[in-house]
Amino acid sequence: MRKTRKTAVAAALAAAALTIAACGGSADSPGGKDGGTGEARTLTLWHYEGADSAMGKAWAEAVKQFEASHPNVKVKFEEKGFEQIQKTAGMVLNSDEAPDLMEYNKGNATAGLLSKQGLLADLSDEAAKRGWDKLLSASLQTTARYDERGIMGSGKWYGVPNYGEYVMVYYNKDAFTKHGVEVPTTYDEFTAALDTFVKAGVTPIANAGAEYPAQQIFYLLALSKADRAWVDGYQLYKGTTDFHGPQLTYAAETFADWVKKGYIAKDSAGMKAEDMGTAFMSGKFPLLVSGSWWYGRFQSDIKDFEWGSFLWPGNQMSPGSSGNLWVVPEKAKNKDLAYDFIDITMKKEIQNLLGNSGGVPVAADPAAITDPKSKELIENFNALSAKDGLAFYPDWPAPGYYDVLVAGVQELINGGKKPSEVLDEIAQPYNDNLADIGE
Known part of the structure; x- marks a missing residue:
């Protein structure tokens, strides 16, 4: 759950990304000439990783590379917090204010819910065409794909993780x-x-x-x-x-x-x-x-x-x-540019930078990870993965369950309710959701 749950992006990254000029690539020609028109376009990007985090550093470099390959596109980075996006995504994505690309929490209660509501673009064709389905292991694809009920693990691609x-x-x-x-x-x-x-x-x-x-x-x-x-x-x-x-x-x-x-x-x-x-x-x-x-x-x-x-x-x-997902809103105005940006974040150069900055890359060259602490981090992740030890996050099963668990565990800390009473409280929304999806 980190979600992964992280600090808002610092002003340094915002400054790096706010004014970028480039040429728009088309969906058929990544990094191309914007259909040959040279028309100025804007890619609106939301994410909530700190500038000093591994993802913040890697994605700042991805912005630079996007600038180099898209000379007539302006990247408009809008600083958002994890909690802000978590609570308002459904409303914003159903409006004309939807960004072209944003980071969003994975799981049934978040990306799954938005996919079921028709708010996210189907990325299945892009995943196959660009090879994302080959770069991500089956276990990492679990959170990228959702069925018609919004349940992860199968169905169409509605997101792309580029870290674990x-x-x-x-x-x-x-x-x-x-x-x-x-x-x-x-x-x-x-x-x-x-x-x-x-x-x-x-x-x-x-x-x-x-x-x-x-x-x-x-x-x-x-x-x-x-x-x-x-x-x-x-x-x-x-x-x-x-x-x-x-x-x-x-x-x-x-x-x-x-x-x-x-x-x-x-x-x-x-x-x-x-x-x-x-x-x-x-x-x-x-x-x-x-x-x-x-x-x-x-x-x-x-x-x-x-x-x-x-x-x-x-x-x-x-x-x-997997890490949180790149998702493309169904109402995004520049889906082709969003796909191009996702593609850049999956490049080995960006993945290696992510790994050496303290992140867990999904498509890095292992020999390129030289930082000792980063090696420790990635080795522990690989040890978990090898024994099928990734258990997702406790708030994923039901919409709104994050707040249910926050309240329940707070009761355990302050002693407001007995453990058995807390379990009753967290059981009800979970079982209500099962009834809603017809299980």
Whole structure:
């Protein structure tokens, strides 16, 4: 879910992209002469990646390359936040204000819902013609394709991811050394490490209950008791999900217990993801559980301590998937230019830059990834992929489910409801959605 859930694009990227002149390519002739007319055109682009993130750096370079190959096109970059697009996309895309290309969250509740509503262009022909279907593995294509019900995994292409992502544990190596904590390799070692920090008066896990991070910890706890069949049942409706079964019961009860034990701060219920990230970068917390989208920023901004990452100990699966999608609104005025821009972001040069900047590329040359931390990031992603360990994100199954889970996990943090009551609350919208789609 990062979504992947990220910082708004900094002014530096906006300045780099706002005034770009080039020639429009046509759908039949990428990077061409705008049908030979030389007519000035505008590509309106929305995304919410920070300029110092891996994706921000790679896409800024893609803008430059687009400029070089399209001399009469102006790229109009409009700064948007993840939450802003998440809440307004349906309305904006159904109006004349739709951009030509935008980054959007993948999954049934987001891209799937918009595809079902007829708001996204069908990219199937472009995917075949431009070879995107060959560059993306079957598992990464899961989030690109949606059936007539808006359920991912099959049907037409409505989006194109050009990076992967997953949730991991970031840690402050200096804090671990100071408190004599080793990197845990089992779940028991993990909780023992958390106990060590608490005994020393340190709240170990940076958390943000007002946005996605808290629900991802909740989901990781559920995944510790789950298998692929359970994930497919929950995410793809291949079977019935019991919200009082062992997976979600363990997650709710353990999350509430972790707050009582001091692993997670009680005042984190109102924290935003940005506050969580900056608190970790300042050295206040020794651990942060979140996605690979933070990696590039941590590389750039953490100066005062050494840090690293590891997969959640003991789990076979973790939240993760392809990255967010490039989607082309059905009402976009310049679809051909949007397809050209997507194509550039899939080029090896852009993919290699993404990989060396702390991202997880989908079509890079492995030998070109030279940064040691980036290699660690990509190796952990490959380890998850190899064991079919990408479990998507907890808010994907139903429209509006993101807010349902935010509210539910906040109740676990502040103790407003018992775990069983929270499970009842999050079960109802999920089951209502199943009824709506006729499952």
